[in-house]
Amino acid sequence: MRKYKQLFLIIVSAFILVPFTGISQTKNDAISAYNEGAQLIKSNPVGAIEAFNKCIKICDAVGDEAEETRVLAETQLPGLHYKLAMESYKQKKIEEAIEKFKKAGEIADKYNNSSILAKVNKVVPQLYMVRGNSLMKQNPQEALKNLDKAVELNPNLTKAYLAKGLIYKDLGDELNMKASLIKTMEVGFAHNDIKTADQAELVLRTFYFNKAVTSLKTENMAEAETCFKSAVEYGSKNPMVYFQLGKIYNSNKQYELAVQTLKRAEEFENGGDAEKAGIFYEMGNAYIGLENNSEACIAFKKAMFGDYAEGAKYQIEVVLKCK
Structure with missing residues (x-):
């Protein structure tokens, strides 16, 4: 046991x-x-x-x-x-x-x-943006998918919105281009990425200036007016924009707007008398429309250069009989 x-x-x-x-x-x-x-x-x-x-x-x-x-x-x-x-x-x-x-x-x-x-x-998000940028030319749709993912993960990624805007521009998609570039500006200015925001604004005003010029060539004046206004909205300082817009206002008998716009054209034109002659000629026409002959005479006298000299002289001597 x-x-x-x-x-x-x-x-x-x-x-x-x-x-x-x-x-x-x-x-x-x-x-x-x-x-x-x-x-x-x-x-x-x-x-x-x-x-x-x-x-x-x-x-x-x-x-x-x-x-x-x-x-x-x-x-x-x-x-x-x-x-x-x-x-x-x-x-x-x-x-x-x-x-x-x-x-x-x-x-x-x-x-x-x-x-x-x-x-x-x-x-x-940065890497999705890098991948999107690398695909912009050969595969824009795939590029957009990557850029969308980038801004989904980081809604403040300004450069991704800019890239989207440029892709849509190349695709001829004006609506989405504009939306993406406006978003670029909003986010950029809000988060102190001024350089990228300014780039977006430059793309927009250049796009609408070029579209306006094309519209002028096809005599689509309504579209030209809209596009020149857009160029102004996005910060254009190109005197040609204001000059052409002033001419359109004159043709629409919007003489006050014409004078205001043509004065902006004069402000932005850095050239001499010959370069400003067209601006003053149109300003003279606007003042005639406003029945302000004294200002019209002053404007036409400033237009006595180059291709506008003969027409300005006629207005001064025959139509207005300026002193």
Whole structure:
């Protein structure tokens, strides 16, 4: 009986010892996996990630005893994923970099690394914009998809709106071009990206000036007027814009507007008397329409140059009989 009792105690002791021995070995395995990852951080980030993930899995199985090791392993992962993404970016593998940065963001969010997450949230929209810019010519629709994604992730990315506007301009989509460029200006001025906002404004006023000139050639005066007004709205200081708009106002018998607009043309014209002659000739016609002959005489006298000299002389001597 004593013999059986001793045997029973040995068996029970064995069962008691096995779990603790197993835990000790498993914890050591976790530490070993962590150390393996730590050694690979610089030379082999992919291998390091695998080792740290293995470590975390072991720690989860062990439980509270391996909590410290698990936290150490988790801390390493966001930075390693970010490092892999940066390597792809430096190699100009933009699509690959985007996916890796997104993965880094997921890991950073999972393990509460706000610093890495903030970096990812800043860089990913930029990369979508870079990809969009690279596709502008060969695949504009795909470029627009990438740029849309960029502004979805960062609504304040001024240059992405500008790129969209330029693509729509090349596609002949005036409505979306205008909307994108206006958005560029709104965001740019609001966030102190004045240079990009000014670029958008330049594109708009140049577009509408060119469209107005084309409309004049086809004698579509209503469209020409609208486009010249748009050029003015977007900051044009081109005297030709105001001169042509003044002529249109004269033809519409809007003489007050004509005078105001032609005075702006005079203000922006940096040339001499010959360059300003046409402006003063039209101003003279506007004053005639306003029945202000004294001002008309002054204007026509200033128009006595170049191609306008003969017509101005006729108005002065025959029509108005200026003194």
